[in-house]
Amino acid sequence: MRKRKEDNPFKKIPTILFPEELMNKAYNRAEKAADKLRKSTIGLSLYKSRVIEEQKVRTATSVIADYLLNIVKKTPSIDNLNPFYREILEILIDSDEFKKSLGALHWASQLVRKLGNTYSRKIRRAKTPQEASKIRREFFGRVSSILKQIYPNLACIAVAREKLKNIPTVKDVPTVVIAGYPNVGKSSLLRKLTDAKPEVNSYPFTTKGLNVGYSHYGIQFIDTPGILDRPIYERNDIELHAVVALNYLADGIIYVIDPTEYCGYPIDEQLNLLNEIMETFNIPIIVAINKIDVDESEYRENLEKVEKFLREKGIKNVVKISTEKDINLDILKRKVVEIVKES
Numbered sequence: 001m002r003k004r005k006e007d008n009p010f011k012k013i014p015t016i017l018f019p020e021e022l023m024n025k026a027y028n029r030a031e032k033a034a035d036k037l038r039k040s041t042i043g044l045s046l047y048k049s050r051v052i053e054e055q056k057v058r059t060a061t062s063v064i065a066d067y068l069l070n071i072v073k074k075t076p077s078i079d080n081l082n083p084f085y086r087e088i089l090e091i092l093i094d095s096d097e098f099k100k101s102l103g104a105l106h107w108a109s110q111l112v113r114k115l116g117n118t119y120s121r122k123i124r125r126a127k128t129p130q131e132a133s134k135i136r137r138e139f140f141g142r143v144s145s146i147l148k149q150i151y152p153n154l155a156c157i158a159v160a161r162e163k164l165k166n167i168p169t170v171k172d173v174p175t176v177v178i179a180g181y182p183n184v185g186k187s188s189l190l191r192k193l194t195d196a197k198p199e200v201n202s203y204p205f206t207t208k209g210l211n212v213g214y215s216h217y218g219i220q221f222i223d224t225p226g227i228l229d230r231p232i233y234e235r236n237d238i239e240l241h242a243v244v245a246l247n248y249l250a251d252g253i254i255y256v257i258d259p260t261e262y263c264g265y266p267i268d269e270q271l272n273l274l275n276e277i278m279e280t281f282n283i284p285i286i287v288a289i290n291k292i293d294v295d296e297s298e299y300r301e302n303l304e305k306v307e308k309f310l311r312e313k314g315i316k317n318v319v320k321i322s323t324e325k326d327i328n329l330d331i332l333k334r335k336v337v338e339i340v341k342e343s
């Protein structure tokens, strides 16, 4: 599966309670349950205290074991994760530690349940109310030390949750990524292709944020400052993961070229990056030659270079545009819809 098919799966991870908070929750619930029984149970004091202490143990067991198991169940399994999100996860957290931590929570949940059964049985055999209460205290002590043992694992999941839950949900709609050197006109183009003001989302990909815009014809456009705007071989590990993530996400790429070089980047560098992107992504590319409102005599030589390059590479999806003067943007939109349909 190449494309993401679900919303941000990390949003489902429940809030992580730390050992002390979880123990407090278990104590409180156990006390409440015991209170109810105190009022409703009649009988000799030994029988009554056994029933009450057992209730405390059982309530605490289910609070803690269910809570831990719920985290494990609601946390997406890395192996089944859509590749787009898996790449993001690799960027943000140590996935081995994440897996190990989930394993630890599962282990702790089962152990607490087992202890709950063992100690409940012990309480039923207690010879005095004091003994029943001592056994219950011992149970709480053991559970507390299990939770302390998994403290680093809870912390790992909590950190992962914080980092992952805010990844904006990139909608499950056809997606086109806009690439090109800085200042070639990518943000202007994004604004022209989409209806509302694009959302700027913080993304693990880049410190600059990721601009996402939606069009009325159902396509999502993403501008990726900091990622596809200079040579890919200069990328660090994190950014390489980001490139891979984009590869999973995109149905098409618009590569914006500024032949006027007003952007500050020579045309040769712009063509090199286009070449790299074509080699890295196995996705249809449209080349948008921007700023053609500028007098052609200023950049004719560059334009010829671009056209020669495109001919040699066999790139046919090419549109000369001006985002500023709205030239040929309709043709570009039609091409976008075509390549997305094909993809």
Ligand SMILES: Nc1nc2c(ncn2[C@@H]2O[C@H](COP(=O)(O)OP(=O)(O)OP(=O)(O)O)[C@@H](O)[C@H]2O)c(=O)[nH]1
Residues within 6 Å of the ligand: 181, 182, 183, 184, 185, 186, 187, 188, 189, 225, 229, 290, 291, 292, 293, 294, 321, 322, 323, 324, 325
């Ligand atoms: N003449 C002309 N200038 C344009 C055109 N499109 C964009 N520009 C100008 O180019 C500059 C850069 O435009 P942006 O849209 O910010 O470029 P960008 O690629 O998003 O830049 P970064 O966000 O830095 O990556 C701005 O000064 C725009 O006004 C165009 O069609 N014609």
